[in-house]
Amino acid sequence: FTFEEMREGVEFAEKYGAKVFVATNIFAHNEDLSGLEAYLKGIQDAGVHAIIVADPVIIETCRRAAPRLEIHLSTQQSTMNRQAVQFWKEDGVDRVVLAREATMEEIIEIKQHVDIEIEVFVHGAMCSSYSGRCVLSNHFTDRDSNRGGCSQSCRWKYDLFTTEEDMEQAQVGIKEIPLFQADDNPFSMSSKDLGMIEHVPELIRAGVDSFKIEGRMKSVHYVATVVNAYRQAIDAYFADPEHYEMKPEWLYEIQKAANRPLNTGFFYDQPDHEDHIFEPEDKISPYDFVGVVMEYDDKTQTALIQQRNHFKPGQEVEFFGPQGTFFKQVVPELHSEDGQQLDAARHPLQLIRMKVEQPVKPLDLMRKKMGNK
Ligand code: SF4
Incomplete structure (x- = not known):
């Protein structure tokens, strides 16, 4: 990203009540440090809210050169005990993202003893080694997993x-x-993916301030679906903690986008052979992400949809969105932007007009079941 693109991203995120953090969590070699100060100032000026950082020299440079940026200690530091959290707090860190290997008991103890924001991974890929501290990728592909380049060699x-x-x-x-x-x-x-949707109340009661859902290299559809499910669970808990119940459809929603088996990682127990995927992964996701709503006209009940995957009249599709849009319908006649009737939406990013039976909003997503002919 250029700084200008970052600024644009921050403005967009703020419009939707979201913050932007920039990952600077490499283990830096000498050569990586040139230009660091200017880079940190640049992202501060772009309005970024925080950096996620592992290397102490980047923390120190940020405090000096870009003091308005919050500092979030990356999971790459493998922090799992309260003394270490206290150390980082005294070093000026605002939030600690604990190691994925921290247990629920350790999280509770840390929150009881150190007054600092704690973030934990709740969903996404796990490493077979300590998060990212692995050189399989370096050996096999010359891509450094500790400088953002992991080629996921463990999953080969x-x-x-x-x-x-x-x-x-x-x-x-x-x-x-x-x-x-x-x-x-x-x-x-490969390890199974982490999935804590069934344990949201315990995480909140443990004092966790922020949940991290892994989104790197994931599709818009995956991120939207998983985040949406956790958002609903969190909101339902805060609305009525005493009567909170996990809804099976949240998990079902995640399964529509996720393509790997889930477990609870290190939260309750040491993972064993049951928590690994020894055989090649079945990467098939049960739903295809087929479009993004760009506009909707209430009067004509017509939406402008940006194509993301093949779909055609007669197929059943599902709309969903962050503000509760959720319904199914059969794809009716399709038209190009200039009004020509189409037999299918077959071109990537093509703009398509079609009738949509219920109101949708810009950025709502549309998906279809795989094998839906
Ligand atoms: S190769 Fe696998 S274990 Fe190693 S850093 Fe990458 S994801 Fe983690």
């Missing part, structure tokens, strides 16, 4: 051999690979 498919000799012979094609068992499944080291 690997062949397993019973002996080194078997491996060498397989490499030169002398014999078939004897995998760890007779079946032909490659092996993966």
Whole structure:
């Protein structure tokens, strides 16, 4: 992002009551530090609210050069005890994002002893190593996971051999690979994703100030769906804590966009073999994200939709949005912007006009069940 683009992003976010944090959470080498001061001043001037940071020298430079920026300690610092949290507080940190490996008990203890904002990951990918502190990606692809470049090598498919000799012979094609068992499944080291939607009240009661939902490299559809589900759970809890009940449809909603099995990470127990995905992932998400609402005309009940995936008349689609839009309808006639009838919306980002039976708002999303012919 340029600073100008950041400023535009901040203005957009503020219009919707959101804040913008910039991740500067690399483990910096000497060469990474040149231009740091100007960069931090630039993001402060762009109106960014906070930086997420792991390296002490970036914290120190921020305090000096861009004091209006809040400082959020990144999960990359692997903070899991109250003494460490106290240390970072005294160092001028405003919020600590705990390690994904911190347990619920540790979070409660930290909040009881240190008066500081605590953020925890509640949903998204986990690492097989301490969050990000891993060099698999560096070795295999020369992409540094601690400088934002992880290629997720742990999720690749690997062949397993019973002996080194078997491996060498397989490499030169002398014999078939004897995998760890007779079946032909490659092996993966991936952990299941974290999913804490069923434990929102416990997290709030533990004193957690902010929930982090992993969105890096995820689609708009995924982020919108998951955030929406957590927002509803949080709001329902605060509206009536005593009678709060987890609604199964929140989890069902997440499953519409998520494509990996979920668990509760380290919150309640040490993960074991049940918490790993040893076989290749089934990445199929049950819903396709097909469009974004750009405009809606109440009088004609017509929406202008930006195409994001193929859809056509006769298919059932579902609309959903942050302010509660949620309904299904069958796709009626489609028209291009200049009024030509279309047999399908087949071009990426194409603008399409279609009748929508209930009111929708700009940025509401439209999706369809996969396999919906
Ligand atoms: S390769 Fe996997 S374990 Fe390593 S940093 Fe990337 S996601 Fe984490």
